[in-house]
Amino acid sequence: MEFIDGDLILYLSCEVNELIESWLEISEGEFSALGIVEEVEKGFLVKEIFLPEQNCSNADTVIEPEAVAKLLLELEKAGYDTSQLRFWFHSHAQMEVFWSKTDLETISLLANDSYFISMVANKRGEYLVRVDIYHPCELHFDEVPVKVQIPTLGLKELAQELFFQRVQTQTLPAYQDIYPEVYYYDEFLEDWWEEERRFKDGFHPTKRDF
Ligand SMILES: [Zn+2]
Numbered sequence: 001m002e003f004i005d006g007d008l009i010l011y012l013s014c015e016v017n018e019l020i021e022s023w024l025e026i027s028e029g030e031f032s033a034l035g036i037v038e039e040v041e042k043g044f045l046v047k048e049i050f051l052p053e054q055n056c057s058n059a060d061t062v063i064e065p066e067a068v069a070k071l072l073l074e075l076e077k078a079g080y081d082t083s084q085l086r087f088w089f090h091s092h093a094q095m096e097v098f099w100s101k102t103d104l105e106t107i108s109l110l111a112n113d114s115y116f117i118s119m120v121a122n123k124r125g126e127y128l129v130r131v132d133i134y135h136p137c138e139l140h141f142d143e144v145p146v147k148v149q150i151p152t153l154g155l156k157e158l159a160q161e162l163f164f165q166r167v168q169t170q171t172l173p174a175y176q177d178i179y180p181e182v183y184y185y186d187e188f189l190e191d192w193w194e195e196e197r198r199f200k201d202g203f204h205p206t207k208r209d210f
Pocket residue numbers: 090091092098099100103120
Protein backbone atom coordinates (compact mmCIF):
# COMPACT_ATOMS: atom_id res chain seq x y z
CA MET A 1 0.00 0.00 0.00
CA GLU A 2 1.36 3.38 -0.96
CA PHE A 3 0.03 6.79 0.00
CA ILE A 4 1.22 10.25 0.82
CA ASP A 5 0.06 12.45 3.69
CA GLY A 6 -3.41 13.84 3.04
CA ASP A 7 -4.09 11.10 0.56
CA LEU A 8 -5.06 8.43 3.07
CA ILE A 9 -8.75 7.48 3.35
CA LEU A 10 -10.65 5.25 5.72
CA TYR A 11 -13.46 3.44 3.95
CA LEU A 12 -16.38 1.95 5.85
CA SER A 13 -18.44 -0.77 4.22
CA CYS A 14 -22.14 0.10 3.89
CA GLU A 15 -22.88 -2.48 6.55
CA VAL A 16 -20.35 -1.04 9.03
CA ASN A 17 -21.60 2.48 8.43
CA GLU A 18 -25.23 1.49 9.03
CA LEU A 19 -24.40 -0.43 12.19
CA ILE A 20 -22.37 2.47 13.62
CA GLU A 21 -25.11 4.99 12.80
CA SER A 22 -27.81 2.76 14.33
CA TRP A 23 -25.80 2.17 17.52
CA LEU A 24 -25.05 5.90 17.84
CA GLU A 25 -28.74 6.69 17.47
CA ILE A 26 -29.92 4.44 20.32
CA SER A 27 -26.92 4.75 22.65
CA GLU A 28 -27.17 6.93 25.72
CA GLY A 29 -23.59 6.67 26.93
CA GLU A 30 -20.30 5.78 25.39
CA PHE A 31 -19.67 2.42 23.75
CA SER A 32 -16.90 0.67 21.85
CA ALA A 33 -16.77 -1.69 18.89
CA LEU A 34 -14.00 -3.53 17.06
CA GLY A 35 -13.66 -4.04 13.33
CA ILE A 36 -11.99 -6.21 10.72
CA VAL A 37 -9.77 -4.15 8.41
CA GLU A 38 -8.46 -4.77 4.93
CA GLU A 39 -5.76 -2.75 3.17
CA VAL A 40 -7.05 -1.16 -0.02
CA GLU A 41 -5.60 1.28 -2.52
CA LYS A 42 -4.84 4.58 -0.77
CA GLY A 43 -6.14 3.46 2.60
CA PHE A 44 -8.05 0.96 4.65
CA LEU A 45 -11.49 -0.59 4.53
CA VAL A 46 -13.41 -1.58 7.66
CA LYS A 47 -15.30 -4.59 6.31
CA GLU A 48 -17.11 -5.78 9.42
CA ILE A 49 -17.67 -4.51 12.93
CA PHE A 50 -18.48 -6.31 16.18
CA LEU A 51 -19.97 -5.14 19.43
CA PRO A 52 -18.43 -6.89 22.46
CA GLU A 53 -20.27 -7.07 25.77
CA GLN A 54 -19.42 -3.97 27.79
CA ASN A 55 -20.36 -1.70 30.68
CA CYS A 56 -20.57 1.91 29.62
CA SER A 57 -21.31 5.22 31.30
CA ASN A 58 -21.75 8.76 30.02
CA ALA A 59 -18.07 9.42 30.54
CA ASP A 60 -16.18 6.32 29.56
CA THR A 61 -16.28 3.07 27.71
CA VAL A 62 -14.74 -0.04 29.18
CA ILE A 63 -14.42 -3.34 27.42
CA GLU A 64 -13.23 -5.97 29.83
CA PRO A 65 -10.34 -8.09 28.51
CA GLU A 66 -12.57 -11.16 29.05
CA ALA A 67 -15.17 -9.70 26.67
CA VAL A 68 -12.47 -9.12 24.03
CA ALA A 69 -11.16 -12.65 24.54
CA LYS A 70 -14.70 -14.00 24.16
CA LEU A 71 -15.18 -12.01 20.96
CA LEU A 72 -11.87 -13.24 19.56
CA LEU A 73 -12.87 -16.82 20.29
CA GLU A 74 -16.25 -16.38 18.59
CA LEU A 75 -14.60 -14.82 15.54
CA GLU A 76 -11.98 -17.55 15.29
CA LYS A 77 -14.73 -20.19 15.51
CA ALA A 78 -16.57 -18.40 12.71
CA GLY A 79 -13.42 -18.57 10.55
CA TYR A 80 -12.25 -14.96 10.80
CA ASP A 81 -8.59 -13.99 10.71
CA THR A 82 -8.47 -12.14 14.03
CA SER A 83 -5.13 -10.54 13.15
CA GLN A 84 -7.23 -8.29 10.91
CA LEU A 85 -9.07 -6.92 13.95
CA ARG A 86 -7.35 -3.55 13.68
CA PHE A 87 -10.15 -1.02 14.16
CA TRP A 88 -11.41 0.45 17.41
CA PHE A 89 -14.54 2.55 17.30
CA HIS A 90 -15.89 4.39 20.31
CA SER A 91 -18.54 6.99 20.91
CA HIS A 92 -18.35 10.12 23.01
CA ALA A 93 -22.17 10.26 23.12
CA GLN A 94 -23.08 13.99 23.42
CA MET A 95 -19.51 15.19 23.96
CA GLU A 96 -17.11 16.70 21.45
CA VAL A 97 -14.88 14.36 19.48
CA PHE A 98 -11.23 14.47 20.55
CA TRP A 99 -8.56 12.06 21.77
CA SER A 100 -8.80 12.00 25.55
CA LYS A 101 -5.94 10.91 27.79
CA THR A 102 -7.69 7.55 28.27
CA ASP A 103 -8.17 7.21 24.50
CA LEU A 104 -4.48 7.81 23.86
CA GLU A 105 -3.58 5.27 26.54
CA THR A 106 -5.92 2.75 24.93
CA ILE A 107 -4.40 3.43 21.49
CA SER A 108 -0.89 2.90 22.84
CA LEU A 109 -2.04 -0.43 24.36
CA LEU A 110 -3.38 -1.47 20.96
CA ALA A 111 -0.01 -0.81 19.27
CA ASN A 112 1.19 -3.81 17.29
CA ASP A 113 3.72 -4.80 14.65
CA SER A 114 1.75 -3.32 11.76
CA TYR A 115 -0.97 -0.66 12.08
CA PHE A 116 -4.09 0.25 14.01
CA ILE A 117 -7.03 2.54 13.24
CA SER A 118 -9.09 4.42 15.81
CA MET A 119 -12.31 6.31 15.32
CA VAL A 120 -14.27 8.42 17.77
CA ALA A 121 -17.74 9.76 16.94
CA ASN A 122 -20.64 11.40 18.72
CA LYS A 123 -24.41 11.48 18.40
CA ARG A 124 -24.24 14.67 16.29
CA GLY A 125 -22.46 12.72 13.56
CA GLU A 126 -19.06 14.30 14.17
CA TYR A 127 -16.04 12.04 14.04
CA LEU A 128 -12.26 11.83 14.14
CA VAL A 129 -10.12 9.07 12.71
CA ARG A 130 -6.47 8.38 13.31
CA VAL A 131 -4.21 5.79 11.75
CA ASP A 132 -1.15 4.65 13.66
CA ILE A 133 1.40 2.83 11.58
CA TYR A 134 4.11 0.94 13.47
CA HIS A 135 5.94 -0.83 10.68
CA PRO A 136 8.22 -0.38 8.71
CA CYS A 137 8.45 3.00 10.45
CA GLU A 138 6.23 4.80 12.93
CA LEU A 139 3.76 7.20 11.31
CA HIS A 140 0.67 8.77 12.82
CA PHE A 141 -2.11 10.31 10.75
CA ASP A 142 -4.90 12.26 12.44
CA GLU A 143 -8.13 13.66 10.99
CA VAL A 144 -8.12 11.01 8.28
CA PRO A 145 -11.16 11.45 5.99
CA VAL A 146 -13.86 8.76 5.96
CA LYS A 147 -15.85 7.52 2.98
CA VAL A 148 -18.60 4.95 2.84
CA GLN A 149 -17.82 2.32 0.24
CA ILE A 150 -20.81 2.11 -2.07
CA PRO A 151 -20.95 -1.28 -3.80
CA THR A 152 -21.08 -1.23 -7.59
CA LEU A 153 -24.10 -2.90 -9.16
CA GLY A 154 -22.26 -3.95 -12.35
CA LEU A 155 -24.13 -1.43 -14.49
CA LYS A 156 -21.11 0.40 -15.95
CA GLU A 157 -20.98 -1.56 -19.23
CA LEU A 158 -24.73 -1.30 -19.80
CA ALA A 159 -24.69 2.42 -18.99
CA GLN A 160 -21.87 3.09 -21.46
CA GLU A 161 -23.50 1.03 -24.22
CA LEU A 162 -26.76 2.93 -23.77
CA PHE A 163 -24.92 6.26 -23.73
CA PHE A 164 -23.08 5.66 -27.00
CA GLN A 165 -26.32 4.41 -28.60
CA ARG A 166 -28.43 7.38 -27.58
CA VAL A 167 -26.12 10.38 -27.17
CA GLN A 168 -24.51 11.90 -30.25
CA THR A 169 -21.84 14.47 -29.47
CA GLN A 170 -20.66 16.95 -32.09
CA THR A 171 -17.29 18.54 -31.46
CA LEU A 172 -17.07 22.21 -32.33
CA PRO A 173 -13.70 23.49 -33.55
CA ALA A 174 -11.91 25.69 -31.05
CA TYR A 175 -12.31 29.36 -31.88
CA GLN A 176 -8.63 30.17 -31.43
CA ASP A 177 -7.73 27.57 -34.06
CA ILE A 178 -9.38 29.82 -36.65
CA TYR A 179 -8.87 33.28 -35.11
CA PRO A 180 -5.81 33.02 -32.85
CA GLU A 181 -5.57 36.80 -32.27
CA VAL A 182 -8.78 37.19 -30.28
CA TYR A 183 -10.96 34.92 -28.21
CA TYR A 184 -14.59 35.94 -27.86
CA TYR A 185 -16.05 32.51 -27.53
CA ASP A 186 -19.75 33.41 -27.11
CA GLU A 187 -19.70 35.59 -30.18
CA PHE A 188 -17.81 32.93 -32.03
CA LEU A 189 -20.42 30.28 -31.20
CA GLU A 190 -23.22 32.54 -32.41
CA ASP A 191 -21.57 32.88 -35.76
CA TRP A 192 -20.16 29.40 -36.06
CA TRP A 193 -23.05 27.68 -37.78
CA GLU A 194 -23.32 30.47 -40.31
CA GLU A 195 -19.55 30.30 -40.91
CA GLU A 196 -19.66 26.57 -41.38
CA ARG A 197 -22.34 26.90 -44.02
CA ARG A 198 -20.22 29.48 -45.84
CA PHE A 199 -17.12 27.24 -45.60
CA LYS A 200 -19.11 24.47 -47.20
CA ASP A 201 -20.17 26.86 -49.94
CA GLY A 202 -16.51 27.51 -50.69
CA PHE A 203 -16.12 30.74 -48.72
CA HIS A 204 -12.85 30.84 -46.76
CA PRO A 205 -12.31 33.94 -44.63
CA THR A 206 -8.74 34.37 -43.44
CA LYS A 207 -9.37 36.89 -40.67
CA ARG A 208 -12.27 38.88 -39.30
CA ASP A 209 -12.33 42.32 -37.77
CA PHE A 210 -14.07 42.71 -34.39
ZN1 LIG B 1 -12.79 8.80 23.98
